[in-house]
Amino acid sequence: MNAERLYLLLHVLLSAGVLVHTFEPVTTTLAFGIAAALGRSIYNFLHESCDAKWIAFNETGLEVDLESKLFGQHIASRIILKAVTGFMSNENPKKPLVLSLHGWTGTGKNFVSQMIADNIYKEGMDSSFVHMFTSELHFPHLSHFDTYKSQLQQWIKGNVSNCARSMFIFDEMDKMHPGLIDSIKPYLDYYEKLDGVSYRKAIFIFLSNAGGEGIIEKALDFWKAGQNREELELKDLETVLSLSVFNNKKSGLWHTNLIDKNLVDFFVPFLPLEDRHVVQCVMAEMKARGLRPNKKVADQVARDVVYFPKSERVFSVKGCKTISSKLDYYT
CATH class of the missing domain: 1.10.8 (Helicase, Ruva Protein; domain 3)
Incomplete structure (x- = not known):
């Protein structure tokens, strides 16, 4: 008999009074204690919790996924592996990990986010500690701007309070209302705690098509010059990318304090695919x-x-x- 069925049997017996009538008072108390302890154990076994059983970084798994499933993204693969590995290996990070992924549609930004989640959380993207926001779905109306700011702050605070190792993914950043993302700026900063909550172990990932044009132009220049795309390096793209995103009203990061205060750890370029x-x-x-x-x-x-x-x-x-x-x- 497996543990779940044993628990259900005990629950039925206790509910029916079978164990109560069968045992002496001391034994009855013990039975209730065993049933309660067993119930807690079964619940923790079957339901996701914020501990090492459910959250454990698999560096090898992430490396293999990036090598075997993500194509044409030598820069992004290298940055993602080093950034996530370094962050997850640090038991006392100074700030949350903040990644901003940029590139044309279909180049792998969402796919990489899934890979990161799959190699940190046992439940992957289905984990209750992974939270996805899509601009057009969650923040559609400019007239509700202040409400969105408040809700976003409460949502992040509540979830990080529940589990320090929470992940937040913001898709369609290029469609987000300018200034909205600044509402979470304090949670990405170098604070030890805010109102008793530490955000330092959380991960924030921004996905955007903004900056894609600059990446394409640079990739085309390399191609026209007869250079191998694998010779492109982060330094060739990072400056133009951060500036184009910061100065683009449709980037979601337009004139944001997140860039101004250097709170985005990496701007990750995704190259167009051949x-x-x-x-x-x-x-x-x-x-x-x-x-x-x-x-x-x-x-x-x-x-x-x-x-x-x-x-x-x-x-x-x-x-x-x-x-x-x-x-x-x-x-």
């Missing part, structure tokens, strides 16, 4: 579906993708975003 990367995405999707990877089919799917500039067909317009639906057509 044909070869799209093929890799298709092969990986086949494998994920339990299908035998077929290079011929992968090439067909990749040819069906729209590229730009139109004459050279260098980069995929939508990255790997439409791969899943297109693969349905060919399989």
Whole structure:
């Protein structure tokens, strides 16, 4: 008999009074104590809690995921692995980890966020300690700006109070009302505690298409110069990226104190994907579906993708975003 069934049996017996009538008073008290202790143990076993059983960083797992599932993003892979590993290895960080991921649609920003969650939380993105905000869904109306600020602060404070190792993902930052994200600035700063709550072990991830144009221009310059994209380094992109995001009213980080006070630890650029990367995405999707990877089919799917500039067909317009639906057509 497994533990869950044993607990249910004890609960039924106690509810029916069977154990109460069968045992002497001292034994009855002991039975209630055992049942209560067992109930707590079973609850903790079956329900996610903020402890090492449910939250444990898998550095090797993250490294393997980045190498085998994320294509064409040598800069992002390197930054993410080092940043998350360093942060999760530090039992007493000075501030929360703040990552701002930028690039064109379909290049892997959401995918990387999922990888991070999967290798920290046993439940991955389904963890009750991982919280996703989408601008158009959670903050749609400018007229409710002040309400959103208050709700956002309360939500973050309440969840970090519940679990210090909480993760907050803000998608569609380029569609967020300017200034709204500044409402959480105190939680990202170097404070030991705010109103008795420490935010230093939390992770904040911002996802945005803003800055994507600058990244594409730099990648195109490399391609036109005949240089290998793998020679692109963070230093080639970081300055132009942070400035374009800071000065762009549609970035969600426009003139924000988060940048002004250097609270964003890394601006992570995601490069536009080439044909070869799209093929890799298709092969990986086949494998994920339990299908035998077929290079011929992968090439067909990749040819069906729209590229730009139109004459050279260098980069995929939508990255790997439409791969899943297109693969349905060919399989």
